[in-house]
Amino acid sequence: MPTKRTTLASIAQALEISVSTVSKALSNSPEIGVETKKRVLEYAKANNYTPNSFASSFRKGTTSTIGLIIPNILNPFYAKVLLGVESYLDDHGYKLITSISNDFIEKETKNLSVMSSGFVDGLIICVSKEAEEKKEYDHIKQLIDNGTPIVLFDRICDELVCDKIITDDYQAAFDATEYLIKERNCKHIVITCKTNTLQHLDLRRQGFEKAIEKYKDEVKCKVIIDDRSKGLKQKLAALLKSDPTIDGVFGLNEKSVLNAIVLTNKLQKKNCNISIAGFCNDLQSKYDSSLIVINQNAKEIGKEAAKLLLQRIKSKDTTAFQTKTIAVDL
């Protein structure tokens, strides 16, 4: 039965007192007499009054809602970030509104403008691949100028002046590669990558190369380059088949690690032994202990981003923007 919602006004009318009295009674203000409070509370419960938080948000000018924009929810990294954000916000009485950009500027822009038009108190953003490649940040810059609190994570850029959360991609890649060399005794490692790539993937590659450089007397490396994902996979497959000296693969991202796993699994029937290291948040990685996974602590990233944002919102301070680096572990 879709009865009319109970409102402050309806309670006031029924109890023949004023709206403001009801409001104060419900928020347990000391101004109101005990007797009145009891009456109001009872009536409210009996008619299961639920305050219209939308109205109250409107009145107060803040919504207790945060917007999150991520490129892709099927990538477990972003899913974990979302989890971190959501749980932190939830613990602090905030709601989360999510938008998935699919790596397109257009959708990013569209949702950004809807959200920022009064719906959220602040935003947590991982910019779309398209925006990063074209270096088009105006749609975000505009919001910052406008005074909207924003925290950027994962893919960041210097043009945008705001709080940021990042992983030390360079160091992480270096460490994992070193592990591959020293602990797994790899002598010949392959890496796959595309030419025109994102900033953080570049950093990862540099970390990898730095490690190879450091141990250049003991280890060789091969770089497979192709701009189509399919091409990368095929070339890797061919190489693994033709060159039995390869004993290590380094994956720059989710996809390349998974590819490597599948390909080497097929080969292992023939008794070769290849170690894999790389950036991967897939569930799979938990189930396969032989893998060296770089744990980006995605949930932690989400949590810290949310924390930073709420701090910013509360301390109306517009200076001293922070960039926090979240540690990784292997």
Next chain:
Amino acid sequence: MPTKRTTLASIAQALEISVSTVSKALSNSPEIGVETKKRVLEYAKANNYTPNSFASSFRKGTTSTIGLIIPNILNPFYAKVLLGVESYLDDHGYKLITSISNDFIEKETKNLSVMSSGFVDGLIICVSKEAEEKKEYDHIKQLIDNGTPIVLFDRICDELVCDKIITDDYQAAFDATEYLIKERNCKHIVITCKTNTLQHLDLRRQGFEKAIEKYKDEVKCKVIIDDRSKGLKQKLAALLKSDPTIDGVFGLNEKSVLNAIVLTNKLQKKNCNISIAGFCNDLQSKYDSSLIVINQNAKEIGKEAAKLLLQRIKSKDTTAFQTKTIAVDL
């Protein structure tokens, strides 16, 4: 520079016309003169006016926001559902607010009440495991009685009278098992499960057993039961190692399929050959073609749920609740 936001009132004042004229001009109402429209539009753009959609939502009494409640975002099934919901809503001018229950009634209830208190026009819910096990649906029932449009998916129950979206778990499990038997020539299939389980897992198991029953002359099956996930994995490992006649594994959910993959991968080095079938949405499944995955079309489920909900919202009709079944494919 956090300048004051431009509002209808500020435009009106600057241009020395009334607020309602501005409002109409901006919504391109035919009532307003071309000249005035131009002035308003120009001024608005110059001061980059963005309408406060929050206020307008409040005024209109609808928020164009939908709430989604899922147990776990790391499960790719739910992530895909979210994707489907989000993209459908986005195409129809709706926003999405997400809450993750972690399978606990408490959090589910809490978020339900926040959301439904004016923040959303409707809800899409997959009830928490705890709620399903304890058959506690009052927190949801209350909302339905209250008139909030709700669509349930995946885990549903008869007590709740509303629109629903489900997969034909029984049929899907039957088909996949049959495939294992007929196409992969499996003769000895293992299944792992817990005793006290969820409705849809039960249906899956029944589908599996029906198939075994049908082909009972050609195939044997073993059922491993343990109420701890770890126990299941260990027992499965032991069985696979000790009994080489086993040539098939059926996984009732994400986790059991992944377990099976890892365990059999280890064994395959020793040249045995085991086929795996089951319910799995993990990325992994895409990379391993030998797997028989039951594709639940999660994105489709999300899309249909959103569609059903928007229909319900628009057609204030409270009768004729639908239950839609989304087909699966192998």
Next chain:
DNA sequence: GTGAAAGCGCTAACAG
């Protein structure tokens, strides 16, 4: 202790 009244930013019915 309680209440009257203003107003958040916008929309819409109704006058002119």
Next chain:
DNA sequence: CTGTTAGCGCTTTCAC
């Protein structure tokens, strides 16, 4: 064509 007015449901002075 343009303006006036009355709220949406709630919070918050300020007066009684």
